[in-house]
Amino acid sequence: MKFTLSWLKDHLDTQAGLDEILVALTQVGLEVEGVEDPAARLGAFRIARVLTAERHPQADKLQVLSVDTGEGEPLQVVCGAPNARAGLVGVFGAPGTYVPGLDVTLKIAAIRGVESRGMMCSMRELELSDAHEGIIELPADAPVGASYAEWAGLTDPVIDVAITPNRQDCMGVRGIARDLAAAGLGELKPLDIPTIRGAFPCPVEIRTDDPEGCPAFFGRVVRGVKNGPSPEWLANRLKAIGQRPISALVDITNYVMFDHGRPLHVYDVATLKGALVARRAKAGESVLALNGKSYALDPEITVIADDAQVHDIGGIMGGEHSGVTEATTDVLIECAYFTPENIARTGQKLGLTSDARSRFERGVDPAFLGDGLAIATRLVQDLCGGEASDAVEAGEPPLALRTLKFDTGLTERLAGLAVSPDRQRAILAALGFKVDAGWTVLIPSWRRDVDGPADIVEEIVRIEGIDKVPSTPLPRVDGVARPTATPAQLVERKVRRAAAARGLNEAVTWSFVSEAEAGVFGGGAWTLANPISEELKVMRPSLLPGLIAAAKRNADRGAASIRLFEIGRRYLADAERPTLGFVLAGDRAPRSWQAGRAQAFDAYDAKAEALAILAAAGAPVDRLQVMEAVSPVYHPGRSATLRLGPKTVLAEFGELHPGTARAFDVEGTLIAGEVYLDAIPAKRASGHMRTAFAPPALQPVTRDFAFLVPADRAADDLVRAVKGADKAAIVDARLFDVFTGAGVPEGQKSLAIEVTLQPGEKSFTDADLQAIAARVVAAATKIGATLRA
Amino acid sequence: MTDLNLIRSKLLSITEAADSLEAIEAVRVTALGKASEIAALMKTLGGMSPEERQVQAPLIQGLRTEVADAIAARKAALEGAALEARLATETIDLTLPAASAPQGSVHPVAQVMDELAEIFADLGFAVATGPEIEDDWHNFTALNIPETHPARAMHDTFYFPDEKDGKKMLLRTHTSPVQIRTMTSQEPPIRIIAPGRTYRSDSDATHTPMFHQVEGLVIDRGITLGHLKWTLETFVKAYFERDDIVLRLRPSYFPFTEPSAEVDVGYTLVDGRRVVGGAEPDGWMEILGSGMVHPRVIAACGLDPDEWQGFAFGCGIDRLAMLKYGMDDLRAFFDGDLRWLRHYGFAALDVPTLSAGVGA
Numbered sequence A: 001m002k003f004t005l006s007w008l009k010d011h012l013d014t015q016a017g018l019d020e021i022l023v024a025l026t027q028v029g030l031e032v033e034g035v036e037d038p039a040a041r042l043g044a045f046r047i048a049r050v051l052t053a054e055r056h057p058q059a060d061k062l063q064v065l066s067v068d069t070g071e072g073e074p075l076q077v078v079c080g081a082p083n084a085r086a087g088l089v090g091v092f093g094a095p096g097t098y099v100p101g102l103d104v105t106l107k108i109a110a111i112r113g114v115e116s117r118g119m120m121c122s123m124r125e126l127e128l129s130d131a132h133e134g135i136i137e138l139p140a141d142a143p144v145g146a147s148y149a150e151w152a153g154l155t156d157p158v159i160d161v162a163i164t165p166n167r168q169d170c171m172g173v174r175g176i177a178r179d180l181a182a183a184g185l186g187e188l189k190p191l192d193i194p195t196i197r198g199a200f201p202c203p204v205e206i207r208t209d210d211p212e213g214c215p216a217f218f219g220r221v222v223r224g225v226k227n228g229p230s231p232e233w234l235a236n237r238l239k240a241i242g243q244r245p246i247s248a249l250v251d252i253t254n255y256v257m258f259d260h261g262r263p264l265h266v267y268d269v270a271t272l273k274g275a276l277v278a279r280r281a282k283a284g285e286s287v288l289a290l291n292g293k294s295y296a297l298d299p300e301i302t303v304i305a306d307d308a309q310v311h312d313i314g315g316i317m318g319g320e321h322s323g324v325t326e327a328t329t330d331v332l333i334e335c336a337y338f339t340p341e342n343i344a345r346t347g348q349k350l351g352l353t354s355d356a357r358s359r360f361e362r363g364v365d366p367a368f369l370g371d372g373l374a375i376a377t378r379l380v381q382d383l384c385g386g387e388a389s390d391a392v393e394a395g396e397p398p399l400a401l402r403t404l405k406f407d408t409g410l411t412e413r414l415a416g417l418a419v420s421p422d423r424q425r426a427i428l429a430a431l432g433f434k435v436d437a438g439w440t441v442l443i444p445s446w447r448r449d450v451d452g453p454a455d456i457v458e459e460i461v462r463i464e465g466i467d468k469v470p471s472t473p474l475p476r477v478d479g480v481a482r483p484t485a486t487p488a489q490l491v492e493r494k495v496r497r498a499a500a501a502r503g504l505n506e507a508v509t510w511s512f513v514s515e516a517e518a519g520v521f522g523g524g525a526w527t528l529a530n531p532i533s534e535e536l537k538v539m540r541p542s543l544l545p546g547l548i549a550a551a552k553r554n555a556d557r558g559a560a561s562i563r564l565f566e567i568g569r570r571y572l573a574d575a576e577r578p579t580l581g582f583v584l585a586g587d588r589a590p591r592s593w594q595a596g597r598a599q600a601f602d603a604y605d606a607k608a609e610a611l612a613i614l615a616a617a618g619a620p621v622d623r624l625q626v627m628e629a630v631s632p633v634y635h636p637g638r639s640a641t642l643r644l645g646p647k648t649v650l651a652e653f654g655e656l657h658p659g660t661a662r663a664f665d666v667e668g669t670l671i672a673g674e675v676y677l678d679a680i681p682a683k684r685a686s687g688h689m690r691t692a693f694a695p696p697a698l699q700p701v702t703r704d705f706a707f708l709v710p711a712d713r714a715a716d717d718l719v720r721a722v723k724g725a726d727k728a729a730i731v732d733a734r735l736f737d738v739f740t741g742a743g744v745p746e747g748q749k750s751l752a753i754e755v756t757l758q759p760g761e762k763s764f765t766d767a768d769l770q771a772i773a774a775r776v777v778a779a780a781t782k783i784g785a786t787l788r789a
Numbered sequence B: 001m002t003d004l005n006l007i008r009s010k011l012l013s014i015t016e017a018a019d020s021l022e023a024i025e026a027v028r029v030t031a032l033g034k035a036s037e038i039a040a041l042m043k044t045l046g047g048m049s050p051e052e053r054q055v056q057a058p059l060i061q062g063l064r065t066e067v068a069d070a071i072a073a074r075k076a077a078l079e080g081a082a083l084e085a086r087l088a089t090e091t092i093d094l095t096l097p098a099a100s101a102p103q104g105s106v107h108p109v110a111q112v113m114d115e116l117a118e119i120f121a122d123l124g125f126a127v128a129t130g131p132e133i134e135d136d137w138h139n140f141t142a143l144n145i146p147e148t149h150p151a152r153a154m155h156d157t158f159y160f161p162d163e164k165d166g167k168k169m170l171l172r173t174h175t176s177p178v179q180i181r182t183m184t185s186q187e188p189p190i191r192i193i194a195p196g197r198t199y200r201s202d203s204d205a206t207h208t209p210m211f212h213q214v215e216g217l218v219i220d221r222g223i224t225l226g227h228l229k230w231t232l233e234t235f236v237k238a239y240f241e242r243d244d245i246v247l248r249l250r251p252s253y254f255p256f257t258e259p260s261a262e263v264d265v266g267y268t269l270v271d272g273r274r275v276v277g278g279a280e281p282d283g284w285m286e287i288l289g290s291g292m293v294h295p296r297v298i299a300a301c302g303l304d305p306d307e308w309q310g311f312a313f314g315c316g317i318d319r320l321a322m323l324k325y326g327m328d329d330l331r332a333f334f335d336g337d338l339r340w341l342r343h344y345g346f347a348a349l350d351v352p353t354l355s356a357g358v359g360a
Helices: A005-011 A018-027 A173-182 A232-240 A248-260 A340-350 A355-360 A369-384 A409-415 A421-430 A453-464 A487-501 A515-520 A544-556 A603-616 A658-663 A715-723 A766-782 B002-017 B021-032 B037-047 B050-088 B108-122 B150-154 B177-183 B225-240 B295-300 B317-325 B330-334 B338-344
Strands: A002-004 A031-036 A046-056 A059-068 A075-079 A089-093 A109-111 A114-116 A158-162 A206-208 A216-223 A265-268 A276-280 A286-288 A294-296 A302-305 A310-313 A331-337 A392-395 A403-405 A440-442 A561-571 A576-589 A625-628 A634-644 A648-656 A670-676 A701-710 A730-739 A748-757 B133-135 B159-164 B167-171 B190-199 B210-220 B247-254 B257-270 B273-276 B283-293 B309-316
Touching (some): A005 A018, A005 A173, A018 A031, A018 A158, A018 A173, A018 B247, A173 A248, A206 A392, A216 A369, A248 A369, A286 A310, A340 A355, A403 A453, A409 A453, A421 A453, A453 B247, A487 A576, A487 B108, A515 A544, A515 A658, A544 A561, A544 A576, A544 A670, A576 A603, A603 A634, A603 A648, A603 A670, A648 A658, A715 A730, A715 A748, A715 A766, B002 B037, B021 B050, B108 B210, B177 B190, B177 B210, B177 B295, B210 B225, B225 B247, B225 B257, B225 B309, B257 B309, B273 B283, B273 B317, B295 B309, B309 B317, B317 B330
Antiparallel strands (some): A002 A158, A046 A059, A046 A089, A059 A075, A109 A114, A216 A331, A265 A331, A276 A302, A286 A294, A403 A440, A625 A634, A730 A748, B133 B167, B190 B210, B210 B309, B257 B273
């Protein structure tokens, strides 16, 4: 909401300076978003007189002027304006001056070989209007050498404040003045409501057939008006706040809207047929609005229509057909009350915003219809002449008095700020509340937002000064702070730092992916109805699409070794599941003088990451089974799941299917995995005490075994069988070699296992060892392995 | 005696002259072996009278020990020299590069969330979470934002076509629905923060369709705006690790708080960059929205607003990170550029703690 300082002073009698006003505005909750002081912006431009104007020797369209700037010798200025001539008084910018309309700072320059020491300016160059047919022409008696901005009265600062959605009353200058007066910055001037005597009955029937959407429709006709450009004061005010003056009648409606937060509409009576009625639109009706667009209407939308057609989307935008023109002689002024909820729904449905909508949907003052109509009528008569009819007041605005009982102690209980009851009463009175002796508060008609005691506290605090609220420490529990993290949060923290410690870089990627990307991962369960783009449309079913895309971007930027992980949610139909995803791409290790060639990542790297992350999360990694992968995004022979029991999948990992990589336009092999954090069983709380430390008395011994197994037999089967062969003696079995080739029959492989044996009370005897070895071989044989000779 | 001295000087001199391990071994045999002069002297002790032996034995033994020690010392010196000579041939070029371990990193958003959890734990706040795919009751209605409220349109909400239990499903536009979920699921007193992802249909240099917020909520008896002010001041000072931080509360409007305030933090200009803090701020930056929880919100959660009151605040985590660590482009947070992640990320061991300082 923009307004000028002088406009504010129409309503506020104040001695306060601009800076003081700006501070107060922000303090009461009307945040100052910007201040524009044209005096500062145009301060360097001076009034100057053209003494002589000669043809430029090199250019037909240019002239060489001699300009009297009021000080020193006349200056030579090259000028292309057709109206430049000797004797003209205009506006001059000297070298070094910034010209806002051109966004340049003037310099002494040679133009077609002739030196030019400044510039005579057009209105557009000063951003004062769009006029650019020639340079500005001032009256001959304008004082040469004086500041143009000061002389032209362009010293009125423009203030832009952000109005929060609850403060419709401050969407007019008067409401802002009232807040400032309450804050002690002066007196709110009395409002002069003109008394209009109707000279004749209103010739157009006005009524509302939609008491829900438009409970009140006031209006009258002014006949014999002469519409034309607004007088300068009005046009300048509208221009100052960024509104384009159109014609006096239209400008008056805008002016009253910005002055009082009271939207109005004017109709050319000559275009109306029969009664003007507020009603619901009929299915199939449409209207060509003043923005040049046509809108299809439906019966939920309140319109203003006559016998022939719809003229106005009630409270939002008028129609082309009945708009006033220079030829209008009889005008009908509409001043109605539209129900905020209906306006909001209609505005959302049509996707149409306007200054009127933003006021009506927040709720205009229902007690200001007659006054608003009178103010507008007087302005029309003053600026356009004419004779006013009687006012018609159709329907009833919602004027029910709203009161509430207020306990002045609540201010301190809720805000922590002690304010004396007298002061509270004074603040409320200044804001227009009426408070009786028993603290029943009558809420002003323009404060629809106030409906509870907490709102009253807010009014008192913001006017008294929120900065006066004393900082009060929250009560603290005794002792040091208690731990607050939940088990799930602890898991997340541990896996994050474990992954980072292992050299992975944490990324955060979008929660939404494209339909195609989600499709590669089996499709998403949640698709946005209104995505911001096709790329960000489906809630990700996996963390991998985002990570693969990030890996590709890094590869495209030349990264040779990519290790990315993310902790976030997969959005499935039944729940949002916390997940750690990772992607490894490129080289695990670069070529080096020690190791030779660069080594690429492989599926075993994914296994190592998955196991390390699960271990960090406290999963029982010793008990996990490696089983087949379930997702088709992986290479079917180079991927796996880690499960706790056959059903609980804790992680999936491996080399991605070449088709997956291709879908993301990635060259080369991608290694990836996901750890399903919510599938990891919670650790049982067992206190801090560890079991007693009891190292075995005797040293363990190791024995190596090599077995031949069918080539397609999983190594883990053999390791498990060996480990289980003698649960008392065998504490570990570690596979350390896999071999095929010379000496190993076709279709088989040799697996070498180091078995660790832990003696108990006594050292193993040779007989013991032989017996254990026999059990190991027997267990291996059971799964089809044979001991290598 | 002269004999002994002669033998000593002779043996010590050949010991000294031995210049290899073989030579010193030969000296040892010559000086201390069975056929040596010292062995011969030792043998003479048997034929002496006790008195004479008492005099001669220590002298002969002394000579033997002295020579043996000298030989051992010479041998050790020769061995040392031999080792040094060998080592001198074994040099490697340690300017060659060692194998490097990959440098992992923690994303700034995660790091800042950990910092917040640490600071607020000290103030007694637990960390709460809630779904990102929300229904419109939790995201709007329960927060006193009815369907036709202008604030709903301002939120640029992402909607799903789906409905759950007759409620419209959407992506939460703020972390405030966690307030509702907390108040409807646990008994006051309540002190929580709720960090997480939030979504608005908005995209430009300072807005991304996904971003991170942290919500704070205190519900108790006798909580006032003064407690809110203190909590925010305490938090901001702890987070930026400066005591000269000035906050400015501005009355504002949020449908779910009453009174409401926006909070600006003072900044000073240092080398053209805005740095949070300074007793005499050069300007103000908005950092969060806050207020006393609206009685209707408390009632919507089934609590009695005459008994329970409290405050809530919401703050952009990405923005907090930017203000503290100096990133200037929000979009880079979500690009996964390794160069950016390494530049602005944190080491695994940079765990925020109060004793070490929460910042890294």
